[in-house]
Amino acid sequence: MKLRQKIILLAITPLILALCAIALAVRHQATSLGQQQRASIQTAYLASKKAELTHYVTLATRSIAQLYESGRTDAATLDQAKAILAKLDYGDDGYFFVYDQQGKNIMHPRQPELVGQNLWNMKDADGSLTIQNLISRANEGGGFVRYQWVKPSSHNTAPKLGYVVALPNWGWVLGTGIYLDDVNDALAKIDAQISGNIESTMLWIAAIAILSAVAVALSGLVLNISEHRVTDAKLKVLAQRVVLSQEEERARLSRDLHDGISQWLVSIKLQIEAGIIKLAGTPEQSASARSTFERTAAQLNDVLGEVRRISHDLRPAILDDLGLAAALEHLAHEFMAHTATPTDFNAVGTADGLPDVVNTVLFRVAQEALTNIERHAGARQISMRLEGNSRCVTLTVCDDGVGFDVDHIDGHPKRGIGLRNMTERLEAVDGKLSLTSSSNGTTVLAAVLRH
Structure with a gap:
């Protein structure tokens, strides 16, 4: 291998290795941030759904509160309550259902064929005793239950989050639920977007690596052509000077940066990432994110001051x-x-x-x-x-x-x-x-x- 080829290879190899290391670091960081973003969105989405279900059940109990608090348990009163609850639907797949304490379905506006059936031993696709779990949770004071159920709009089984409460005076368990396949679809889109962004970033880094390698190679060829008539002795002196210049420049940058700007920038980066995560959270977390960004802005001013100081110290007039x-x-x-x-x-x-x-x-x-x-x-x-x-x-x-x-x-x-x-x-x-x-x-x- 000729000397000029060795020089080009020695120039390109560290560049490619550095870009590969940067690509791996960027991919790891992007994947980690994507997972955190997905978890934050999922948590916030489910929290909003739970609040929505609680509100719906509260609205339903209030709509029949006058009948329930009257103390009457005759068939006419119960039928009137069922009629009111059957009309309280929301969307194609939002409805209320009622079971008695023995697992008998009393009201189901979307699947009327279930009314009158005892579903105590019914299991969903995961093998869980759905109705027993609903009744048990209602008797514990009410709460949320995850299970599989047929979605009325598509007639396909989908994961569902239900919320149930007990009406002990009538022996009823009243509840409603929201199908979670929409949540899973939204999270799948987020995953696809994150994967697309990572892939795009990797392609950009690869393109930069190729262009940089080509630029280095072309520069080396131009240098070799222009210096073709230089003797071996002068080439050795030039190589020594290049190495010395590189070491001096690296030492100078290490002295100027190892204690100051790099640590500030790491701190600012972490605070920005924390602020972004908080923005996707609750209103209190969003408000906290504002103070985080204000503190980060103040630190950026300090970094700018440090940059000006280093610029001045580079060569005092x-x-x-x-x-x-x-x-x-x-x-x-x-x-x-x-x-x-x-x-x-x-x-x-x-x-x-x-x-x-x-x-x-x-x-x-x-x-x-x-x-x-x-x-x-x-x-x-x-x-x-x-x-x-x-x-x-x-x-x-x-x-x-x-x-x-x-x-x-x-x-x-x-x-x-x-x-x-x-x-x-x-x-x-x-x-x-x-x-x-x-x-x-x-x-x-x-x-x-x-x-």
Whole structure:
């Protein structure tokens, strides 16, 4: 395999792997959110149906309350009550039914052939003793029962949610129910929509992956064509510079983002997801969602402020305009204003004539040192000193904080990111970082030789 083909392959492979990982994460998250949405909708829908059934039965009992409370149990009174209940239907499949305590059907406006039959031992398609369960629940004070029953409009057996109450003076069990096949159809549509959205997202990611791979491949070909006459030695130097540039950029992004914006964004994401779920819930949950979104908006303002701060820190104008000493003095004043910790700065000799990259490195070292002091040291006094002569320039940052175990932090793979960043920056300009720490405080010394 030729060198140019290896370069293209090395560029495309990480991209494809990253996009595959993103696709898997997106699919998992979308599936999880879809399941949560389905469960929330199902819960809310059933809650509304239960409230509706309770209302219907209450309306039915009130419609015959005058007859029931009269104390009469003669056939004429009972027939009058049955006639009233038979007229209280709602829709094609909404009706009331009446059974006695022995399971005999007394009234059924949609299936009159059942009237007079004893259905005590009747079982539904699931093997449940439907009528016995209805009578038992009514005698317990009333409640809901799930069972299978023939749907009048389609003449097909469908799941049903019934609500029954007892009328003990007449020995009746009065109830009604709502068929749940409509609920299942609605949930099936939601499942289909979620699956369609996931599939569409996967197709978009696949398209992006293909286009990105093609773009990388074409870019590599164009680069190879334009650099065809470059010697092997120059190619090696260029490859080294590309690798170094990538590592420097990754290190810079890690320093700027590992403690701030990513954590905020995760918190904002979780709050938005919680708010969306609440919106599908009860009115109280919907009201709570508003406060969640207001809190999220406030956090977004904080994120924007952090982005502006990072943008400013990327390249402070005062460093180019007035030099390193002025930039460090301004940094000390800003830090003192931000943390209320006394911060002194002194400049001895001259640091003029340093390359811009060295000025930037020393400024970044001072920034990182102050950041570490703010987060970990608990210092009451900080001092910075910039000293320059004809041979070297040194930057010293001292604090009287709690200190730390230098060897432990330096050897820990997940800690000391800021210290490693300072060391890497100085090594890139042939500088050196020295660090001493005890319970009396910490001293950071950065030295760069003049060339």
